[in-house]
Amino acid sequence: MQSLPTSPRPPGSVGVSPADGSARHAGGTPTLPGGMTPARPGPFTFSTACSLGAGIVMLLGIWFGSRGLRDFDSALVWYAGASVFSGMGIAYRYSMWLQRPPTRLYWRRGWQFFLNPARLAWNSGRLAGLFWDNFVLQRFIERRAPLRWGAHWLISWGCLLAAAVTFPLSFGWLRFETAPDSQEIYYCYLSGIRVLAFPTDSFVALVLFHVLDIAAVMVLAGISLSLVRRALDRGALSVQQFANDLFPLVLLFAVSITGLMLTVSSHVLHGTHHGFLSQFHAITVIMTLMYLPFGKFFHVFQRPAQLGVRFYKDAGAAGEPARCIRCGEEFGSRLHVEDLKLVQAQLGIHYEMPDGTHYQDVCPPCRRKNLALIQDGMWRAASLASEERTHG
Amino acid sequence: MELNFFVDYHRCIGCQACVQACQECDTHRGVSMIHLETIRRADSVQTAPQVCMHCADPICARVCPADAIKKTPDGVVQSSLKPRCIGCTNCVIACPFGVPRYTVEVDQMMKCDMCYDRTSIGKKPMCATVCPSGALSYTTLDDFRRDRRGTPVNEWVFGGETVRTRVFVVVPPPTEQMLIQLTTAAGGGAGPDTPADRDDVASLLEGR
Known part of the structure; x- marks a missing residue:
């Protein structure tokens, strides 16, 4: 199997490079203007x-x-x-x-x-x-x-x-x-x-x-x-x-x-x-x-x-739960979701939606339903457009 | 000819054949990995299957602290490696398609692996083999274009994140990308309205 996120790439530089050609740096090391990186x-x-x-x-x-x-x-x-x-x-x-x-x-x-x-x-x-x-x-x-x-x-x-x-x-x-x-x-x-x-x-x-x-x-x-x-x-x-x-x-x-x-x-x-x-x-x-x-x-x-994960889960369960912004149901701990957003930012994963919401705040079942509804909606829109064309 | 997986959610009739067949897969015998969602259980019979979309650069693998998720050279993202998975569930809540499942008893993430025991030797995945409505199909692009309407698309945009997948979704032409925003069955919610259908049960019940 293909090794995705490990050596010889530096840690954090998983997958392909971003479209702009800039490299991802371990731990989200910022890239300075001119492509320089901080001396560390x-x-x-x-x-x-x-x-x-x-x-x-x-x-x-x-x-x-x-x-x-x-x-x-x-x-x-x-x-x-x-x-x-x-x-x-x-x-x-x-x-x-x-x-x-x-x-x-x-x-x-x-x-x-x-x-x-x-x-x-x-x-x-x-x-x-x-x-x-x-x-x-x-x-x-x-x-x-x-x-x-x-x-x-x-x-x-x-x-x-x-x-x-x-x-x-x-x-x-x-x-x-x-x-x-x-x-x-x-x-x-x-x-x-x-x-x-x-x-x-x-x-x-x-x-x-x-x-x-x-x-x-x-x-x-x-x-x-x-x-x-x-x-x-x-x-x-x-x-x-x-x-x-x-x-x-x-x-x-x-x-x-x-x-x-x-x-x-x-x-x-x-x-x-x-x-x-x-x-x-x-x-x-x-x-x-x-x-x-x-x-x-x-x-x-x-x-x-x-x-360590067990202790992390214990702490998450004792804290505030994460609620889905679509259905309102709990789907994990707030601690986990917020930490994951930090990790995603460091990895260059951008789930920020145009309306200001964050896709990470959507629970997995709602993600699945959402995909189906969007596709269904596209077909309905196409069908309506076709009907309108047919009937003037 | 390369075989491809096509998902056409709106063809799903909720027969659950895929759910039953999935359990026959040898890599996760007895446990179904496909998701079959009932969109709004209270007032609609609409259902939709969800298989792993097998991303080119899987987010599940990128957020995995144990480096436990691997992709085969033919682009199939596998369940977490048993010796490595530490059960953190990062993959479960980070996957944009909501696919991975965490099983507490075995402390491991498992997911659809496109029936790798079958597809690696040229057979169809179990779900696509038994799906009676064509919601799930596994064929060549040429055959798909000859037999079906719609355009297969495998590029998805989740906010600022663009994801390319091995699995295609079938949408009306001339769509090239799936722009994902939040939407609900009745067209409310955070995303754009779903066009109201005069025959849609959910819409009728809500007086739309």
Whole structure:
């Protein structure tokens, strides 16, 4: 599908240029006479700064979290490097996304209403509820289709479980070590602080040593369900694309299967081809990390905006309703309609009517009726004119 | 030959065949995405269908904070992408044609996608297939001009906003643009009067 409002265009410069040839600027930046624009950082400069900032923060995090690289495992340097690069890409795209007028407005409003001191306690409780429902259980996906939910839940939690282990490991924040006085006891250190001690033959050890295998099995099960759905669902078949819908599954499959093959090599095949497999696994992981900011996986970072929207809707419902100027019925919140007018002005959408009204103040059903009535009126006028011509 | 969608509101007889057929579309199975408006329920039987007009530069996509609305290379604007839609309803209230629907249960905007499972392989959309009166039709421009009266127009003016659409509306010649102002069934309201028809039920009831 064609990407309408995103890169390589600057945020806010969606669609075609206006008829006068003037460019649309992010956030409604005014164009000065002579086509000059005010001297202020452009969206690309801002996003580049965000990207560099994210890279520096991650490198500092690795430095301090690994106690000056004392706990850093140099064998994992490729994973750490790819993670930093991926983090920079995510920061770049996220900041570009945030500069789009509608996104910026929702972002600002969401935080404004959430942090309202009078409602902060209630909002925090609601946030916990929304988090549990939307992220832990992912109920809204279950309501879309149980098969989709099963696939998504397994893939997402499998990936998060793996990420929770591999990122701290590759950054040198997490370290495992045998006890100095016993080969049967394992210690787990977080930034040099011992947080766990367990016998190597315990259930905890079994789970910890195989947590990535568990995650891989979850992801592979999710991919299987997803492929079943994508093979059988005629709706999905008609709109799915290889780059956007299937390639991410290919990447996750490659990461999971090569990860499992490492375990099989160690435990079953006495280390056969372990070196090759570990290189191969590293390549698949690095490819996935590189894809993270630019492909379908980016929705992981966009999705929390869903929570901000809930607080925005709560605030809108508590305020004045918007009433249609045609039928007088409520059709949303005044807050939403007025904010949308601001966004439209920034995007160069002009719904101001010649009679001084604003088309945004018309409810959707009235818009539909209005269109039909206008067309009907045109035919009636044509019919009357024809009759008049016929009968003199 | 390129197939085009034509809407002729005043041919609608309110049979609801399009509403039922729409539910058969595989991309939104069981849920009808077409709107069938009863213009003035109290005193008129006039009805009108509304499908997505598939704008060249869709306002729904422009106001979407999640960048969730995409257009296919053949000009069909799709329902919001499931992984991205955050349910803000910007698209619902910004669309000049009043088309997108927000479904609370699934927290997603869905809309008419011109039966993409069918039109992408050269078939007609469900609604146009079953419409008995020609209010909704899907054919080539040449065939339309040969078989029907009226001029297909796909340029709309909403105040200061001009919108070009993939779907055409059928109007009397020599119209080139649809100038949208507010109007009501009886000709009152903010816009220009709708010419009174001596047989129009609503007009008769209001003594016009």
